Amino acid sequence: MHTKMSDTEDLYDEFGNYIGPDLESSDESGSEDGEDEDSVQHAPDDASDVSEENGPNGKVDAMVVRDEEMETAEPMSAVVLHEDKEHYLSAEQVYGEDVRTAVLDEDAMELETPLVEPVNKKADRVDSTVETEDWIYSEEYLTTVLVSNETTRTRRGVALIGHLHHGKTTLIDFLLGQTLREPWGPRASLDVNKGGGPRYTDVHKSEQDRQMSLVSTPISTLLPDTRGKTYCITMVDCPGHPNFHDETVAALKVVDGAVVVLDAVEGIMMHTEMAVRQAIAEGLPITLVISKVDRLIVEVKLPPRDTYFKLLHLIEVMNSLIQEVSMNRYPKLAPELGNVAFSSAQHGWLFTLPSFAQVYLEQGNEHGLGNNLSVEEFAKRLWGDCYLDPKTRRFHRSSRECSISVDRTFVTYVLQPLYKIYAACLGEQETDVNKLLRSLGVLLSKDELRASGRPLLRSALSRFMSTASCGIVDMIAQHV
16 A cells, blocks of 8 residues: 555656656547547647647547647746736837837826926916006116115005905006006006006906906006105005905005095995904004095086085094094094095096195185295195185185185185086087186197097196196105
8 A cells, every 4th residue: 555655656746747657648539530640649748739629529539739830829828927918019010110219208207297288378467567668767766766775765665455446456557647658558458438447457367357456466656746756656456355355464564554545435335444454453554545536526416515525524434433443543534634635547636635735826826825825734724614715815714704605615726626627628618628728727739629528637637736646645655
């Protein structure tokens, strides 16, 4: 028993492979097919020389060795490494051997660079640049003399804050128009009659399309005051929509003061109150610009006396808000002090009471004011219950003290001239308009006199208040 097991073990190796003598192959189908036994050879060790043939019953009958001339089958159980596998045709097989091909690895291209660049024709920003020759001053003077000055004697940074569509962007356009050779510049493609304009601070295309500011945009320019001294004013146009209040908060942290722009018709709105509270929280000085005063004249059609009371009410409400938020720590806003301005940027005029008083005093005794009256004294008498008797040339606190019935000085010397110019430009003939403007010292060309209502108003009022429009620089320089 031990001998038989040892003999059997000698025929197989330790892995179970047969290592004994060659065995004779028994081919049962060889005699039926007429094949000679000599043609049948022993099965070799290499599996590549062996193929299976099925018998008539569909079963494997024998292992038959092919002739050397016939092609041998590839090994079915061969192990092929991953790097040796070919899933796709090579470049030479596709294009041929004569074509030079280059393969770029995926690591050689940055992840930010797409394989196929997308077609993007929509621009996020519009061209808001102004050519150097369009300014009335040189860029070197702005940068080397004023901006590089370490002191704040000739520099101011203010943020224009207020509610949506209260005229902040249009006010900046009006101020920039004073420093350009062409007042409206190369970007005056938008219709001014529909509330448009160049809108220099709306640099994004979406802002131009929506006609509203979405981000805070700063712009620096040189503006003269009423004495001719030049200041470098950096104005930050803040969005008026409450959803973009964070832009206003960021702007108020980098400026020297805040200019509240208030619509004369709408008054204090939600975002106006939010911006004022934030400016007081930052400890910034506050000045006021009542914009769109022309709406009280043209749209609402208030008489001059009612317009005065409307403006007085707006200032009182703003003072109540400021004193409530600051707990009476802030100074009051008062037109006679020079920290309140009135404007209509669409019609090209802006003034403070000191700058408007200077316009009158430059013309001398034509209005019966005398030579002993200074600008500061006359500005204080242009607001409140103050009446000027034209016969005695004295100011009184009540109209009963005057020899004749007169209106307040603000109504007589500020609002009534404005109403006359508006009435003449919108309803009178060319000769009557020219006669009225000449009496005020305004000379217009024939083309300007023949223009329509709004361009004619802009030409007439901008000439009449050219000096008064510099009052906002005095207001910023003195109170910021």
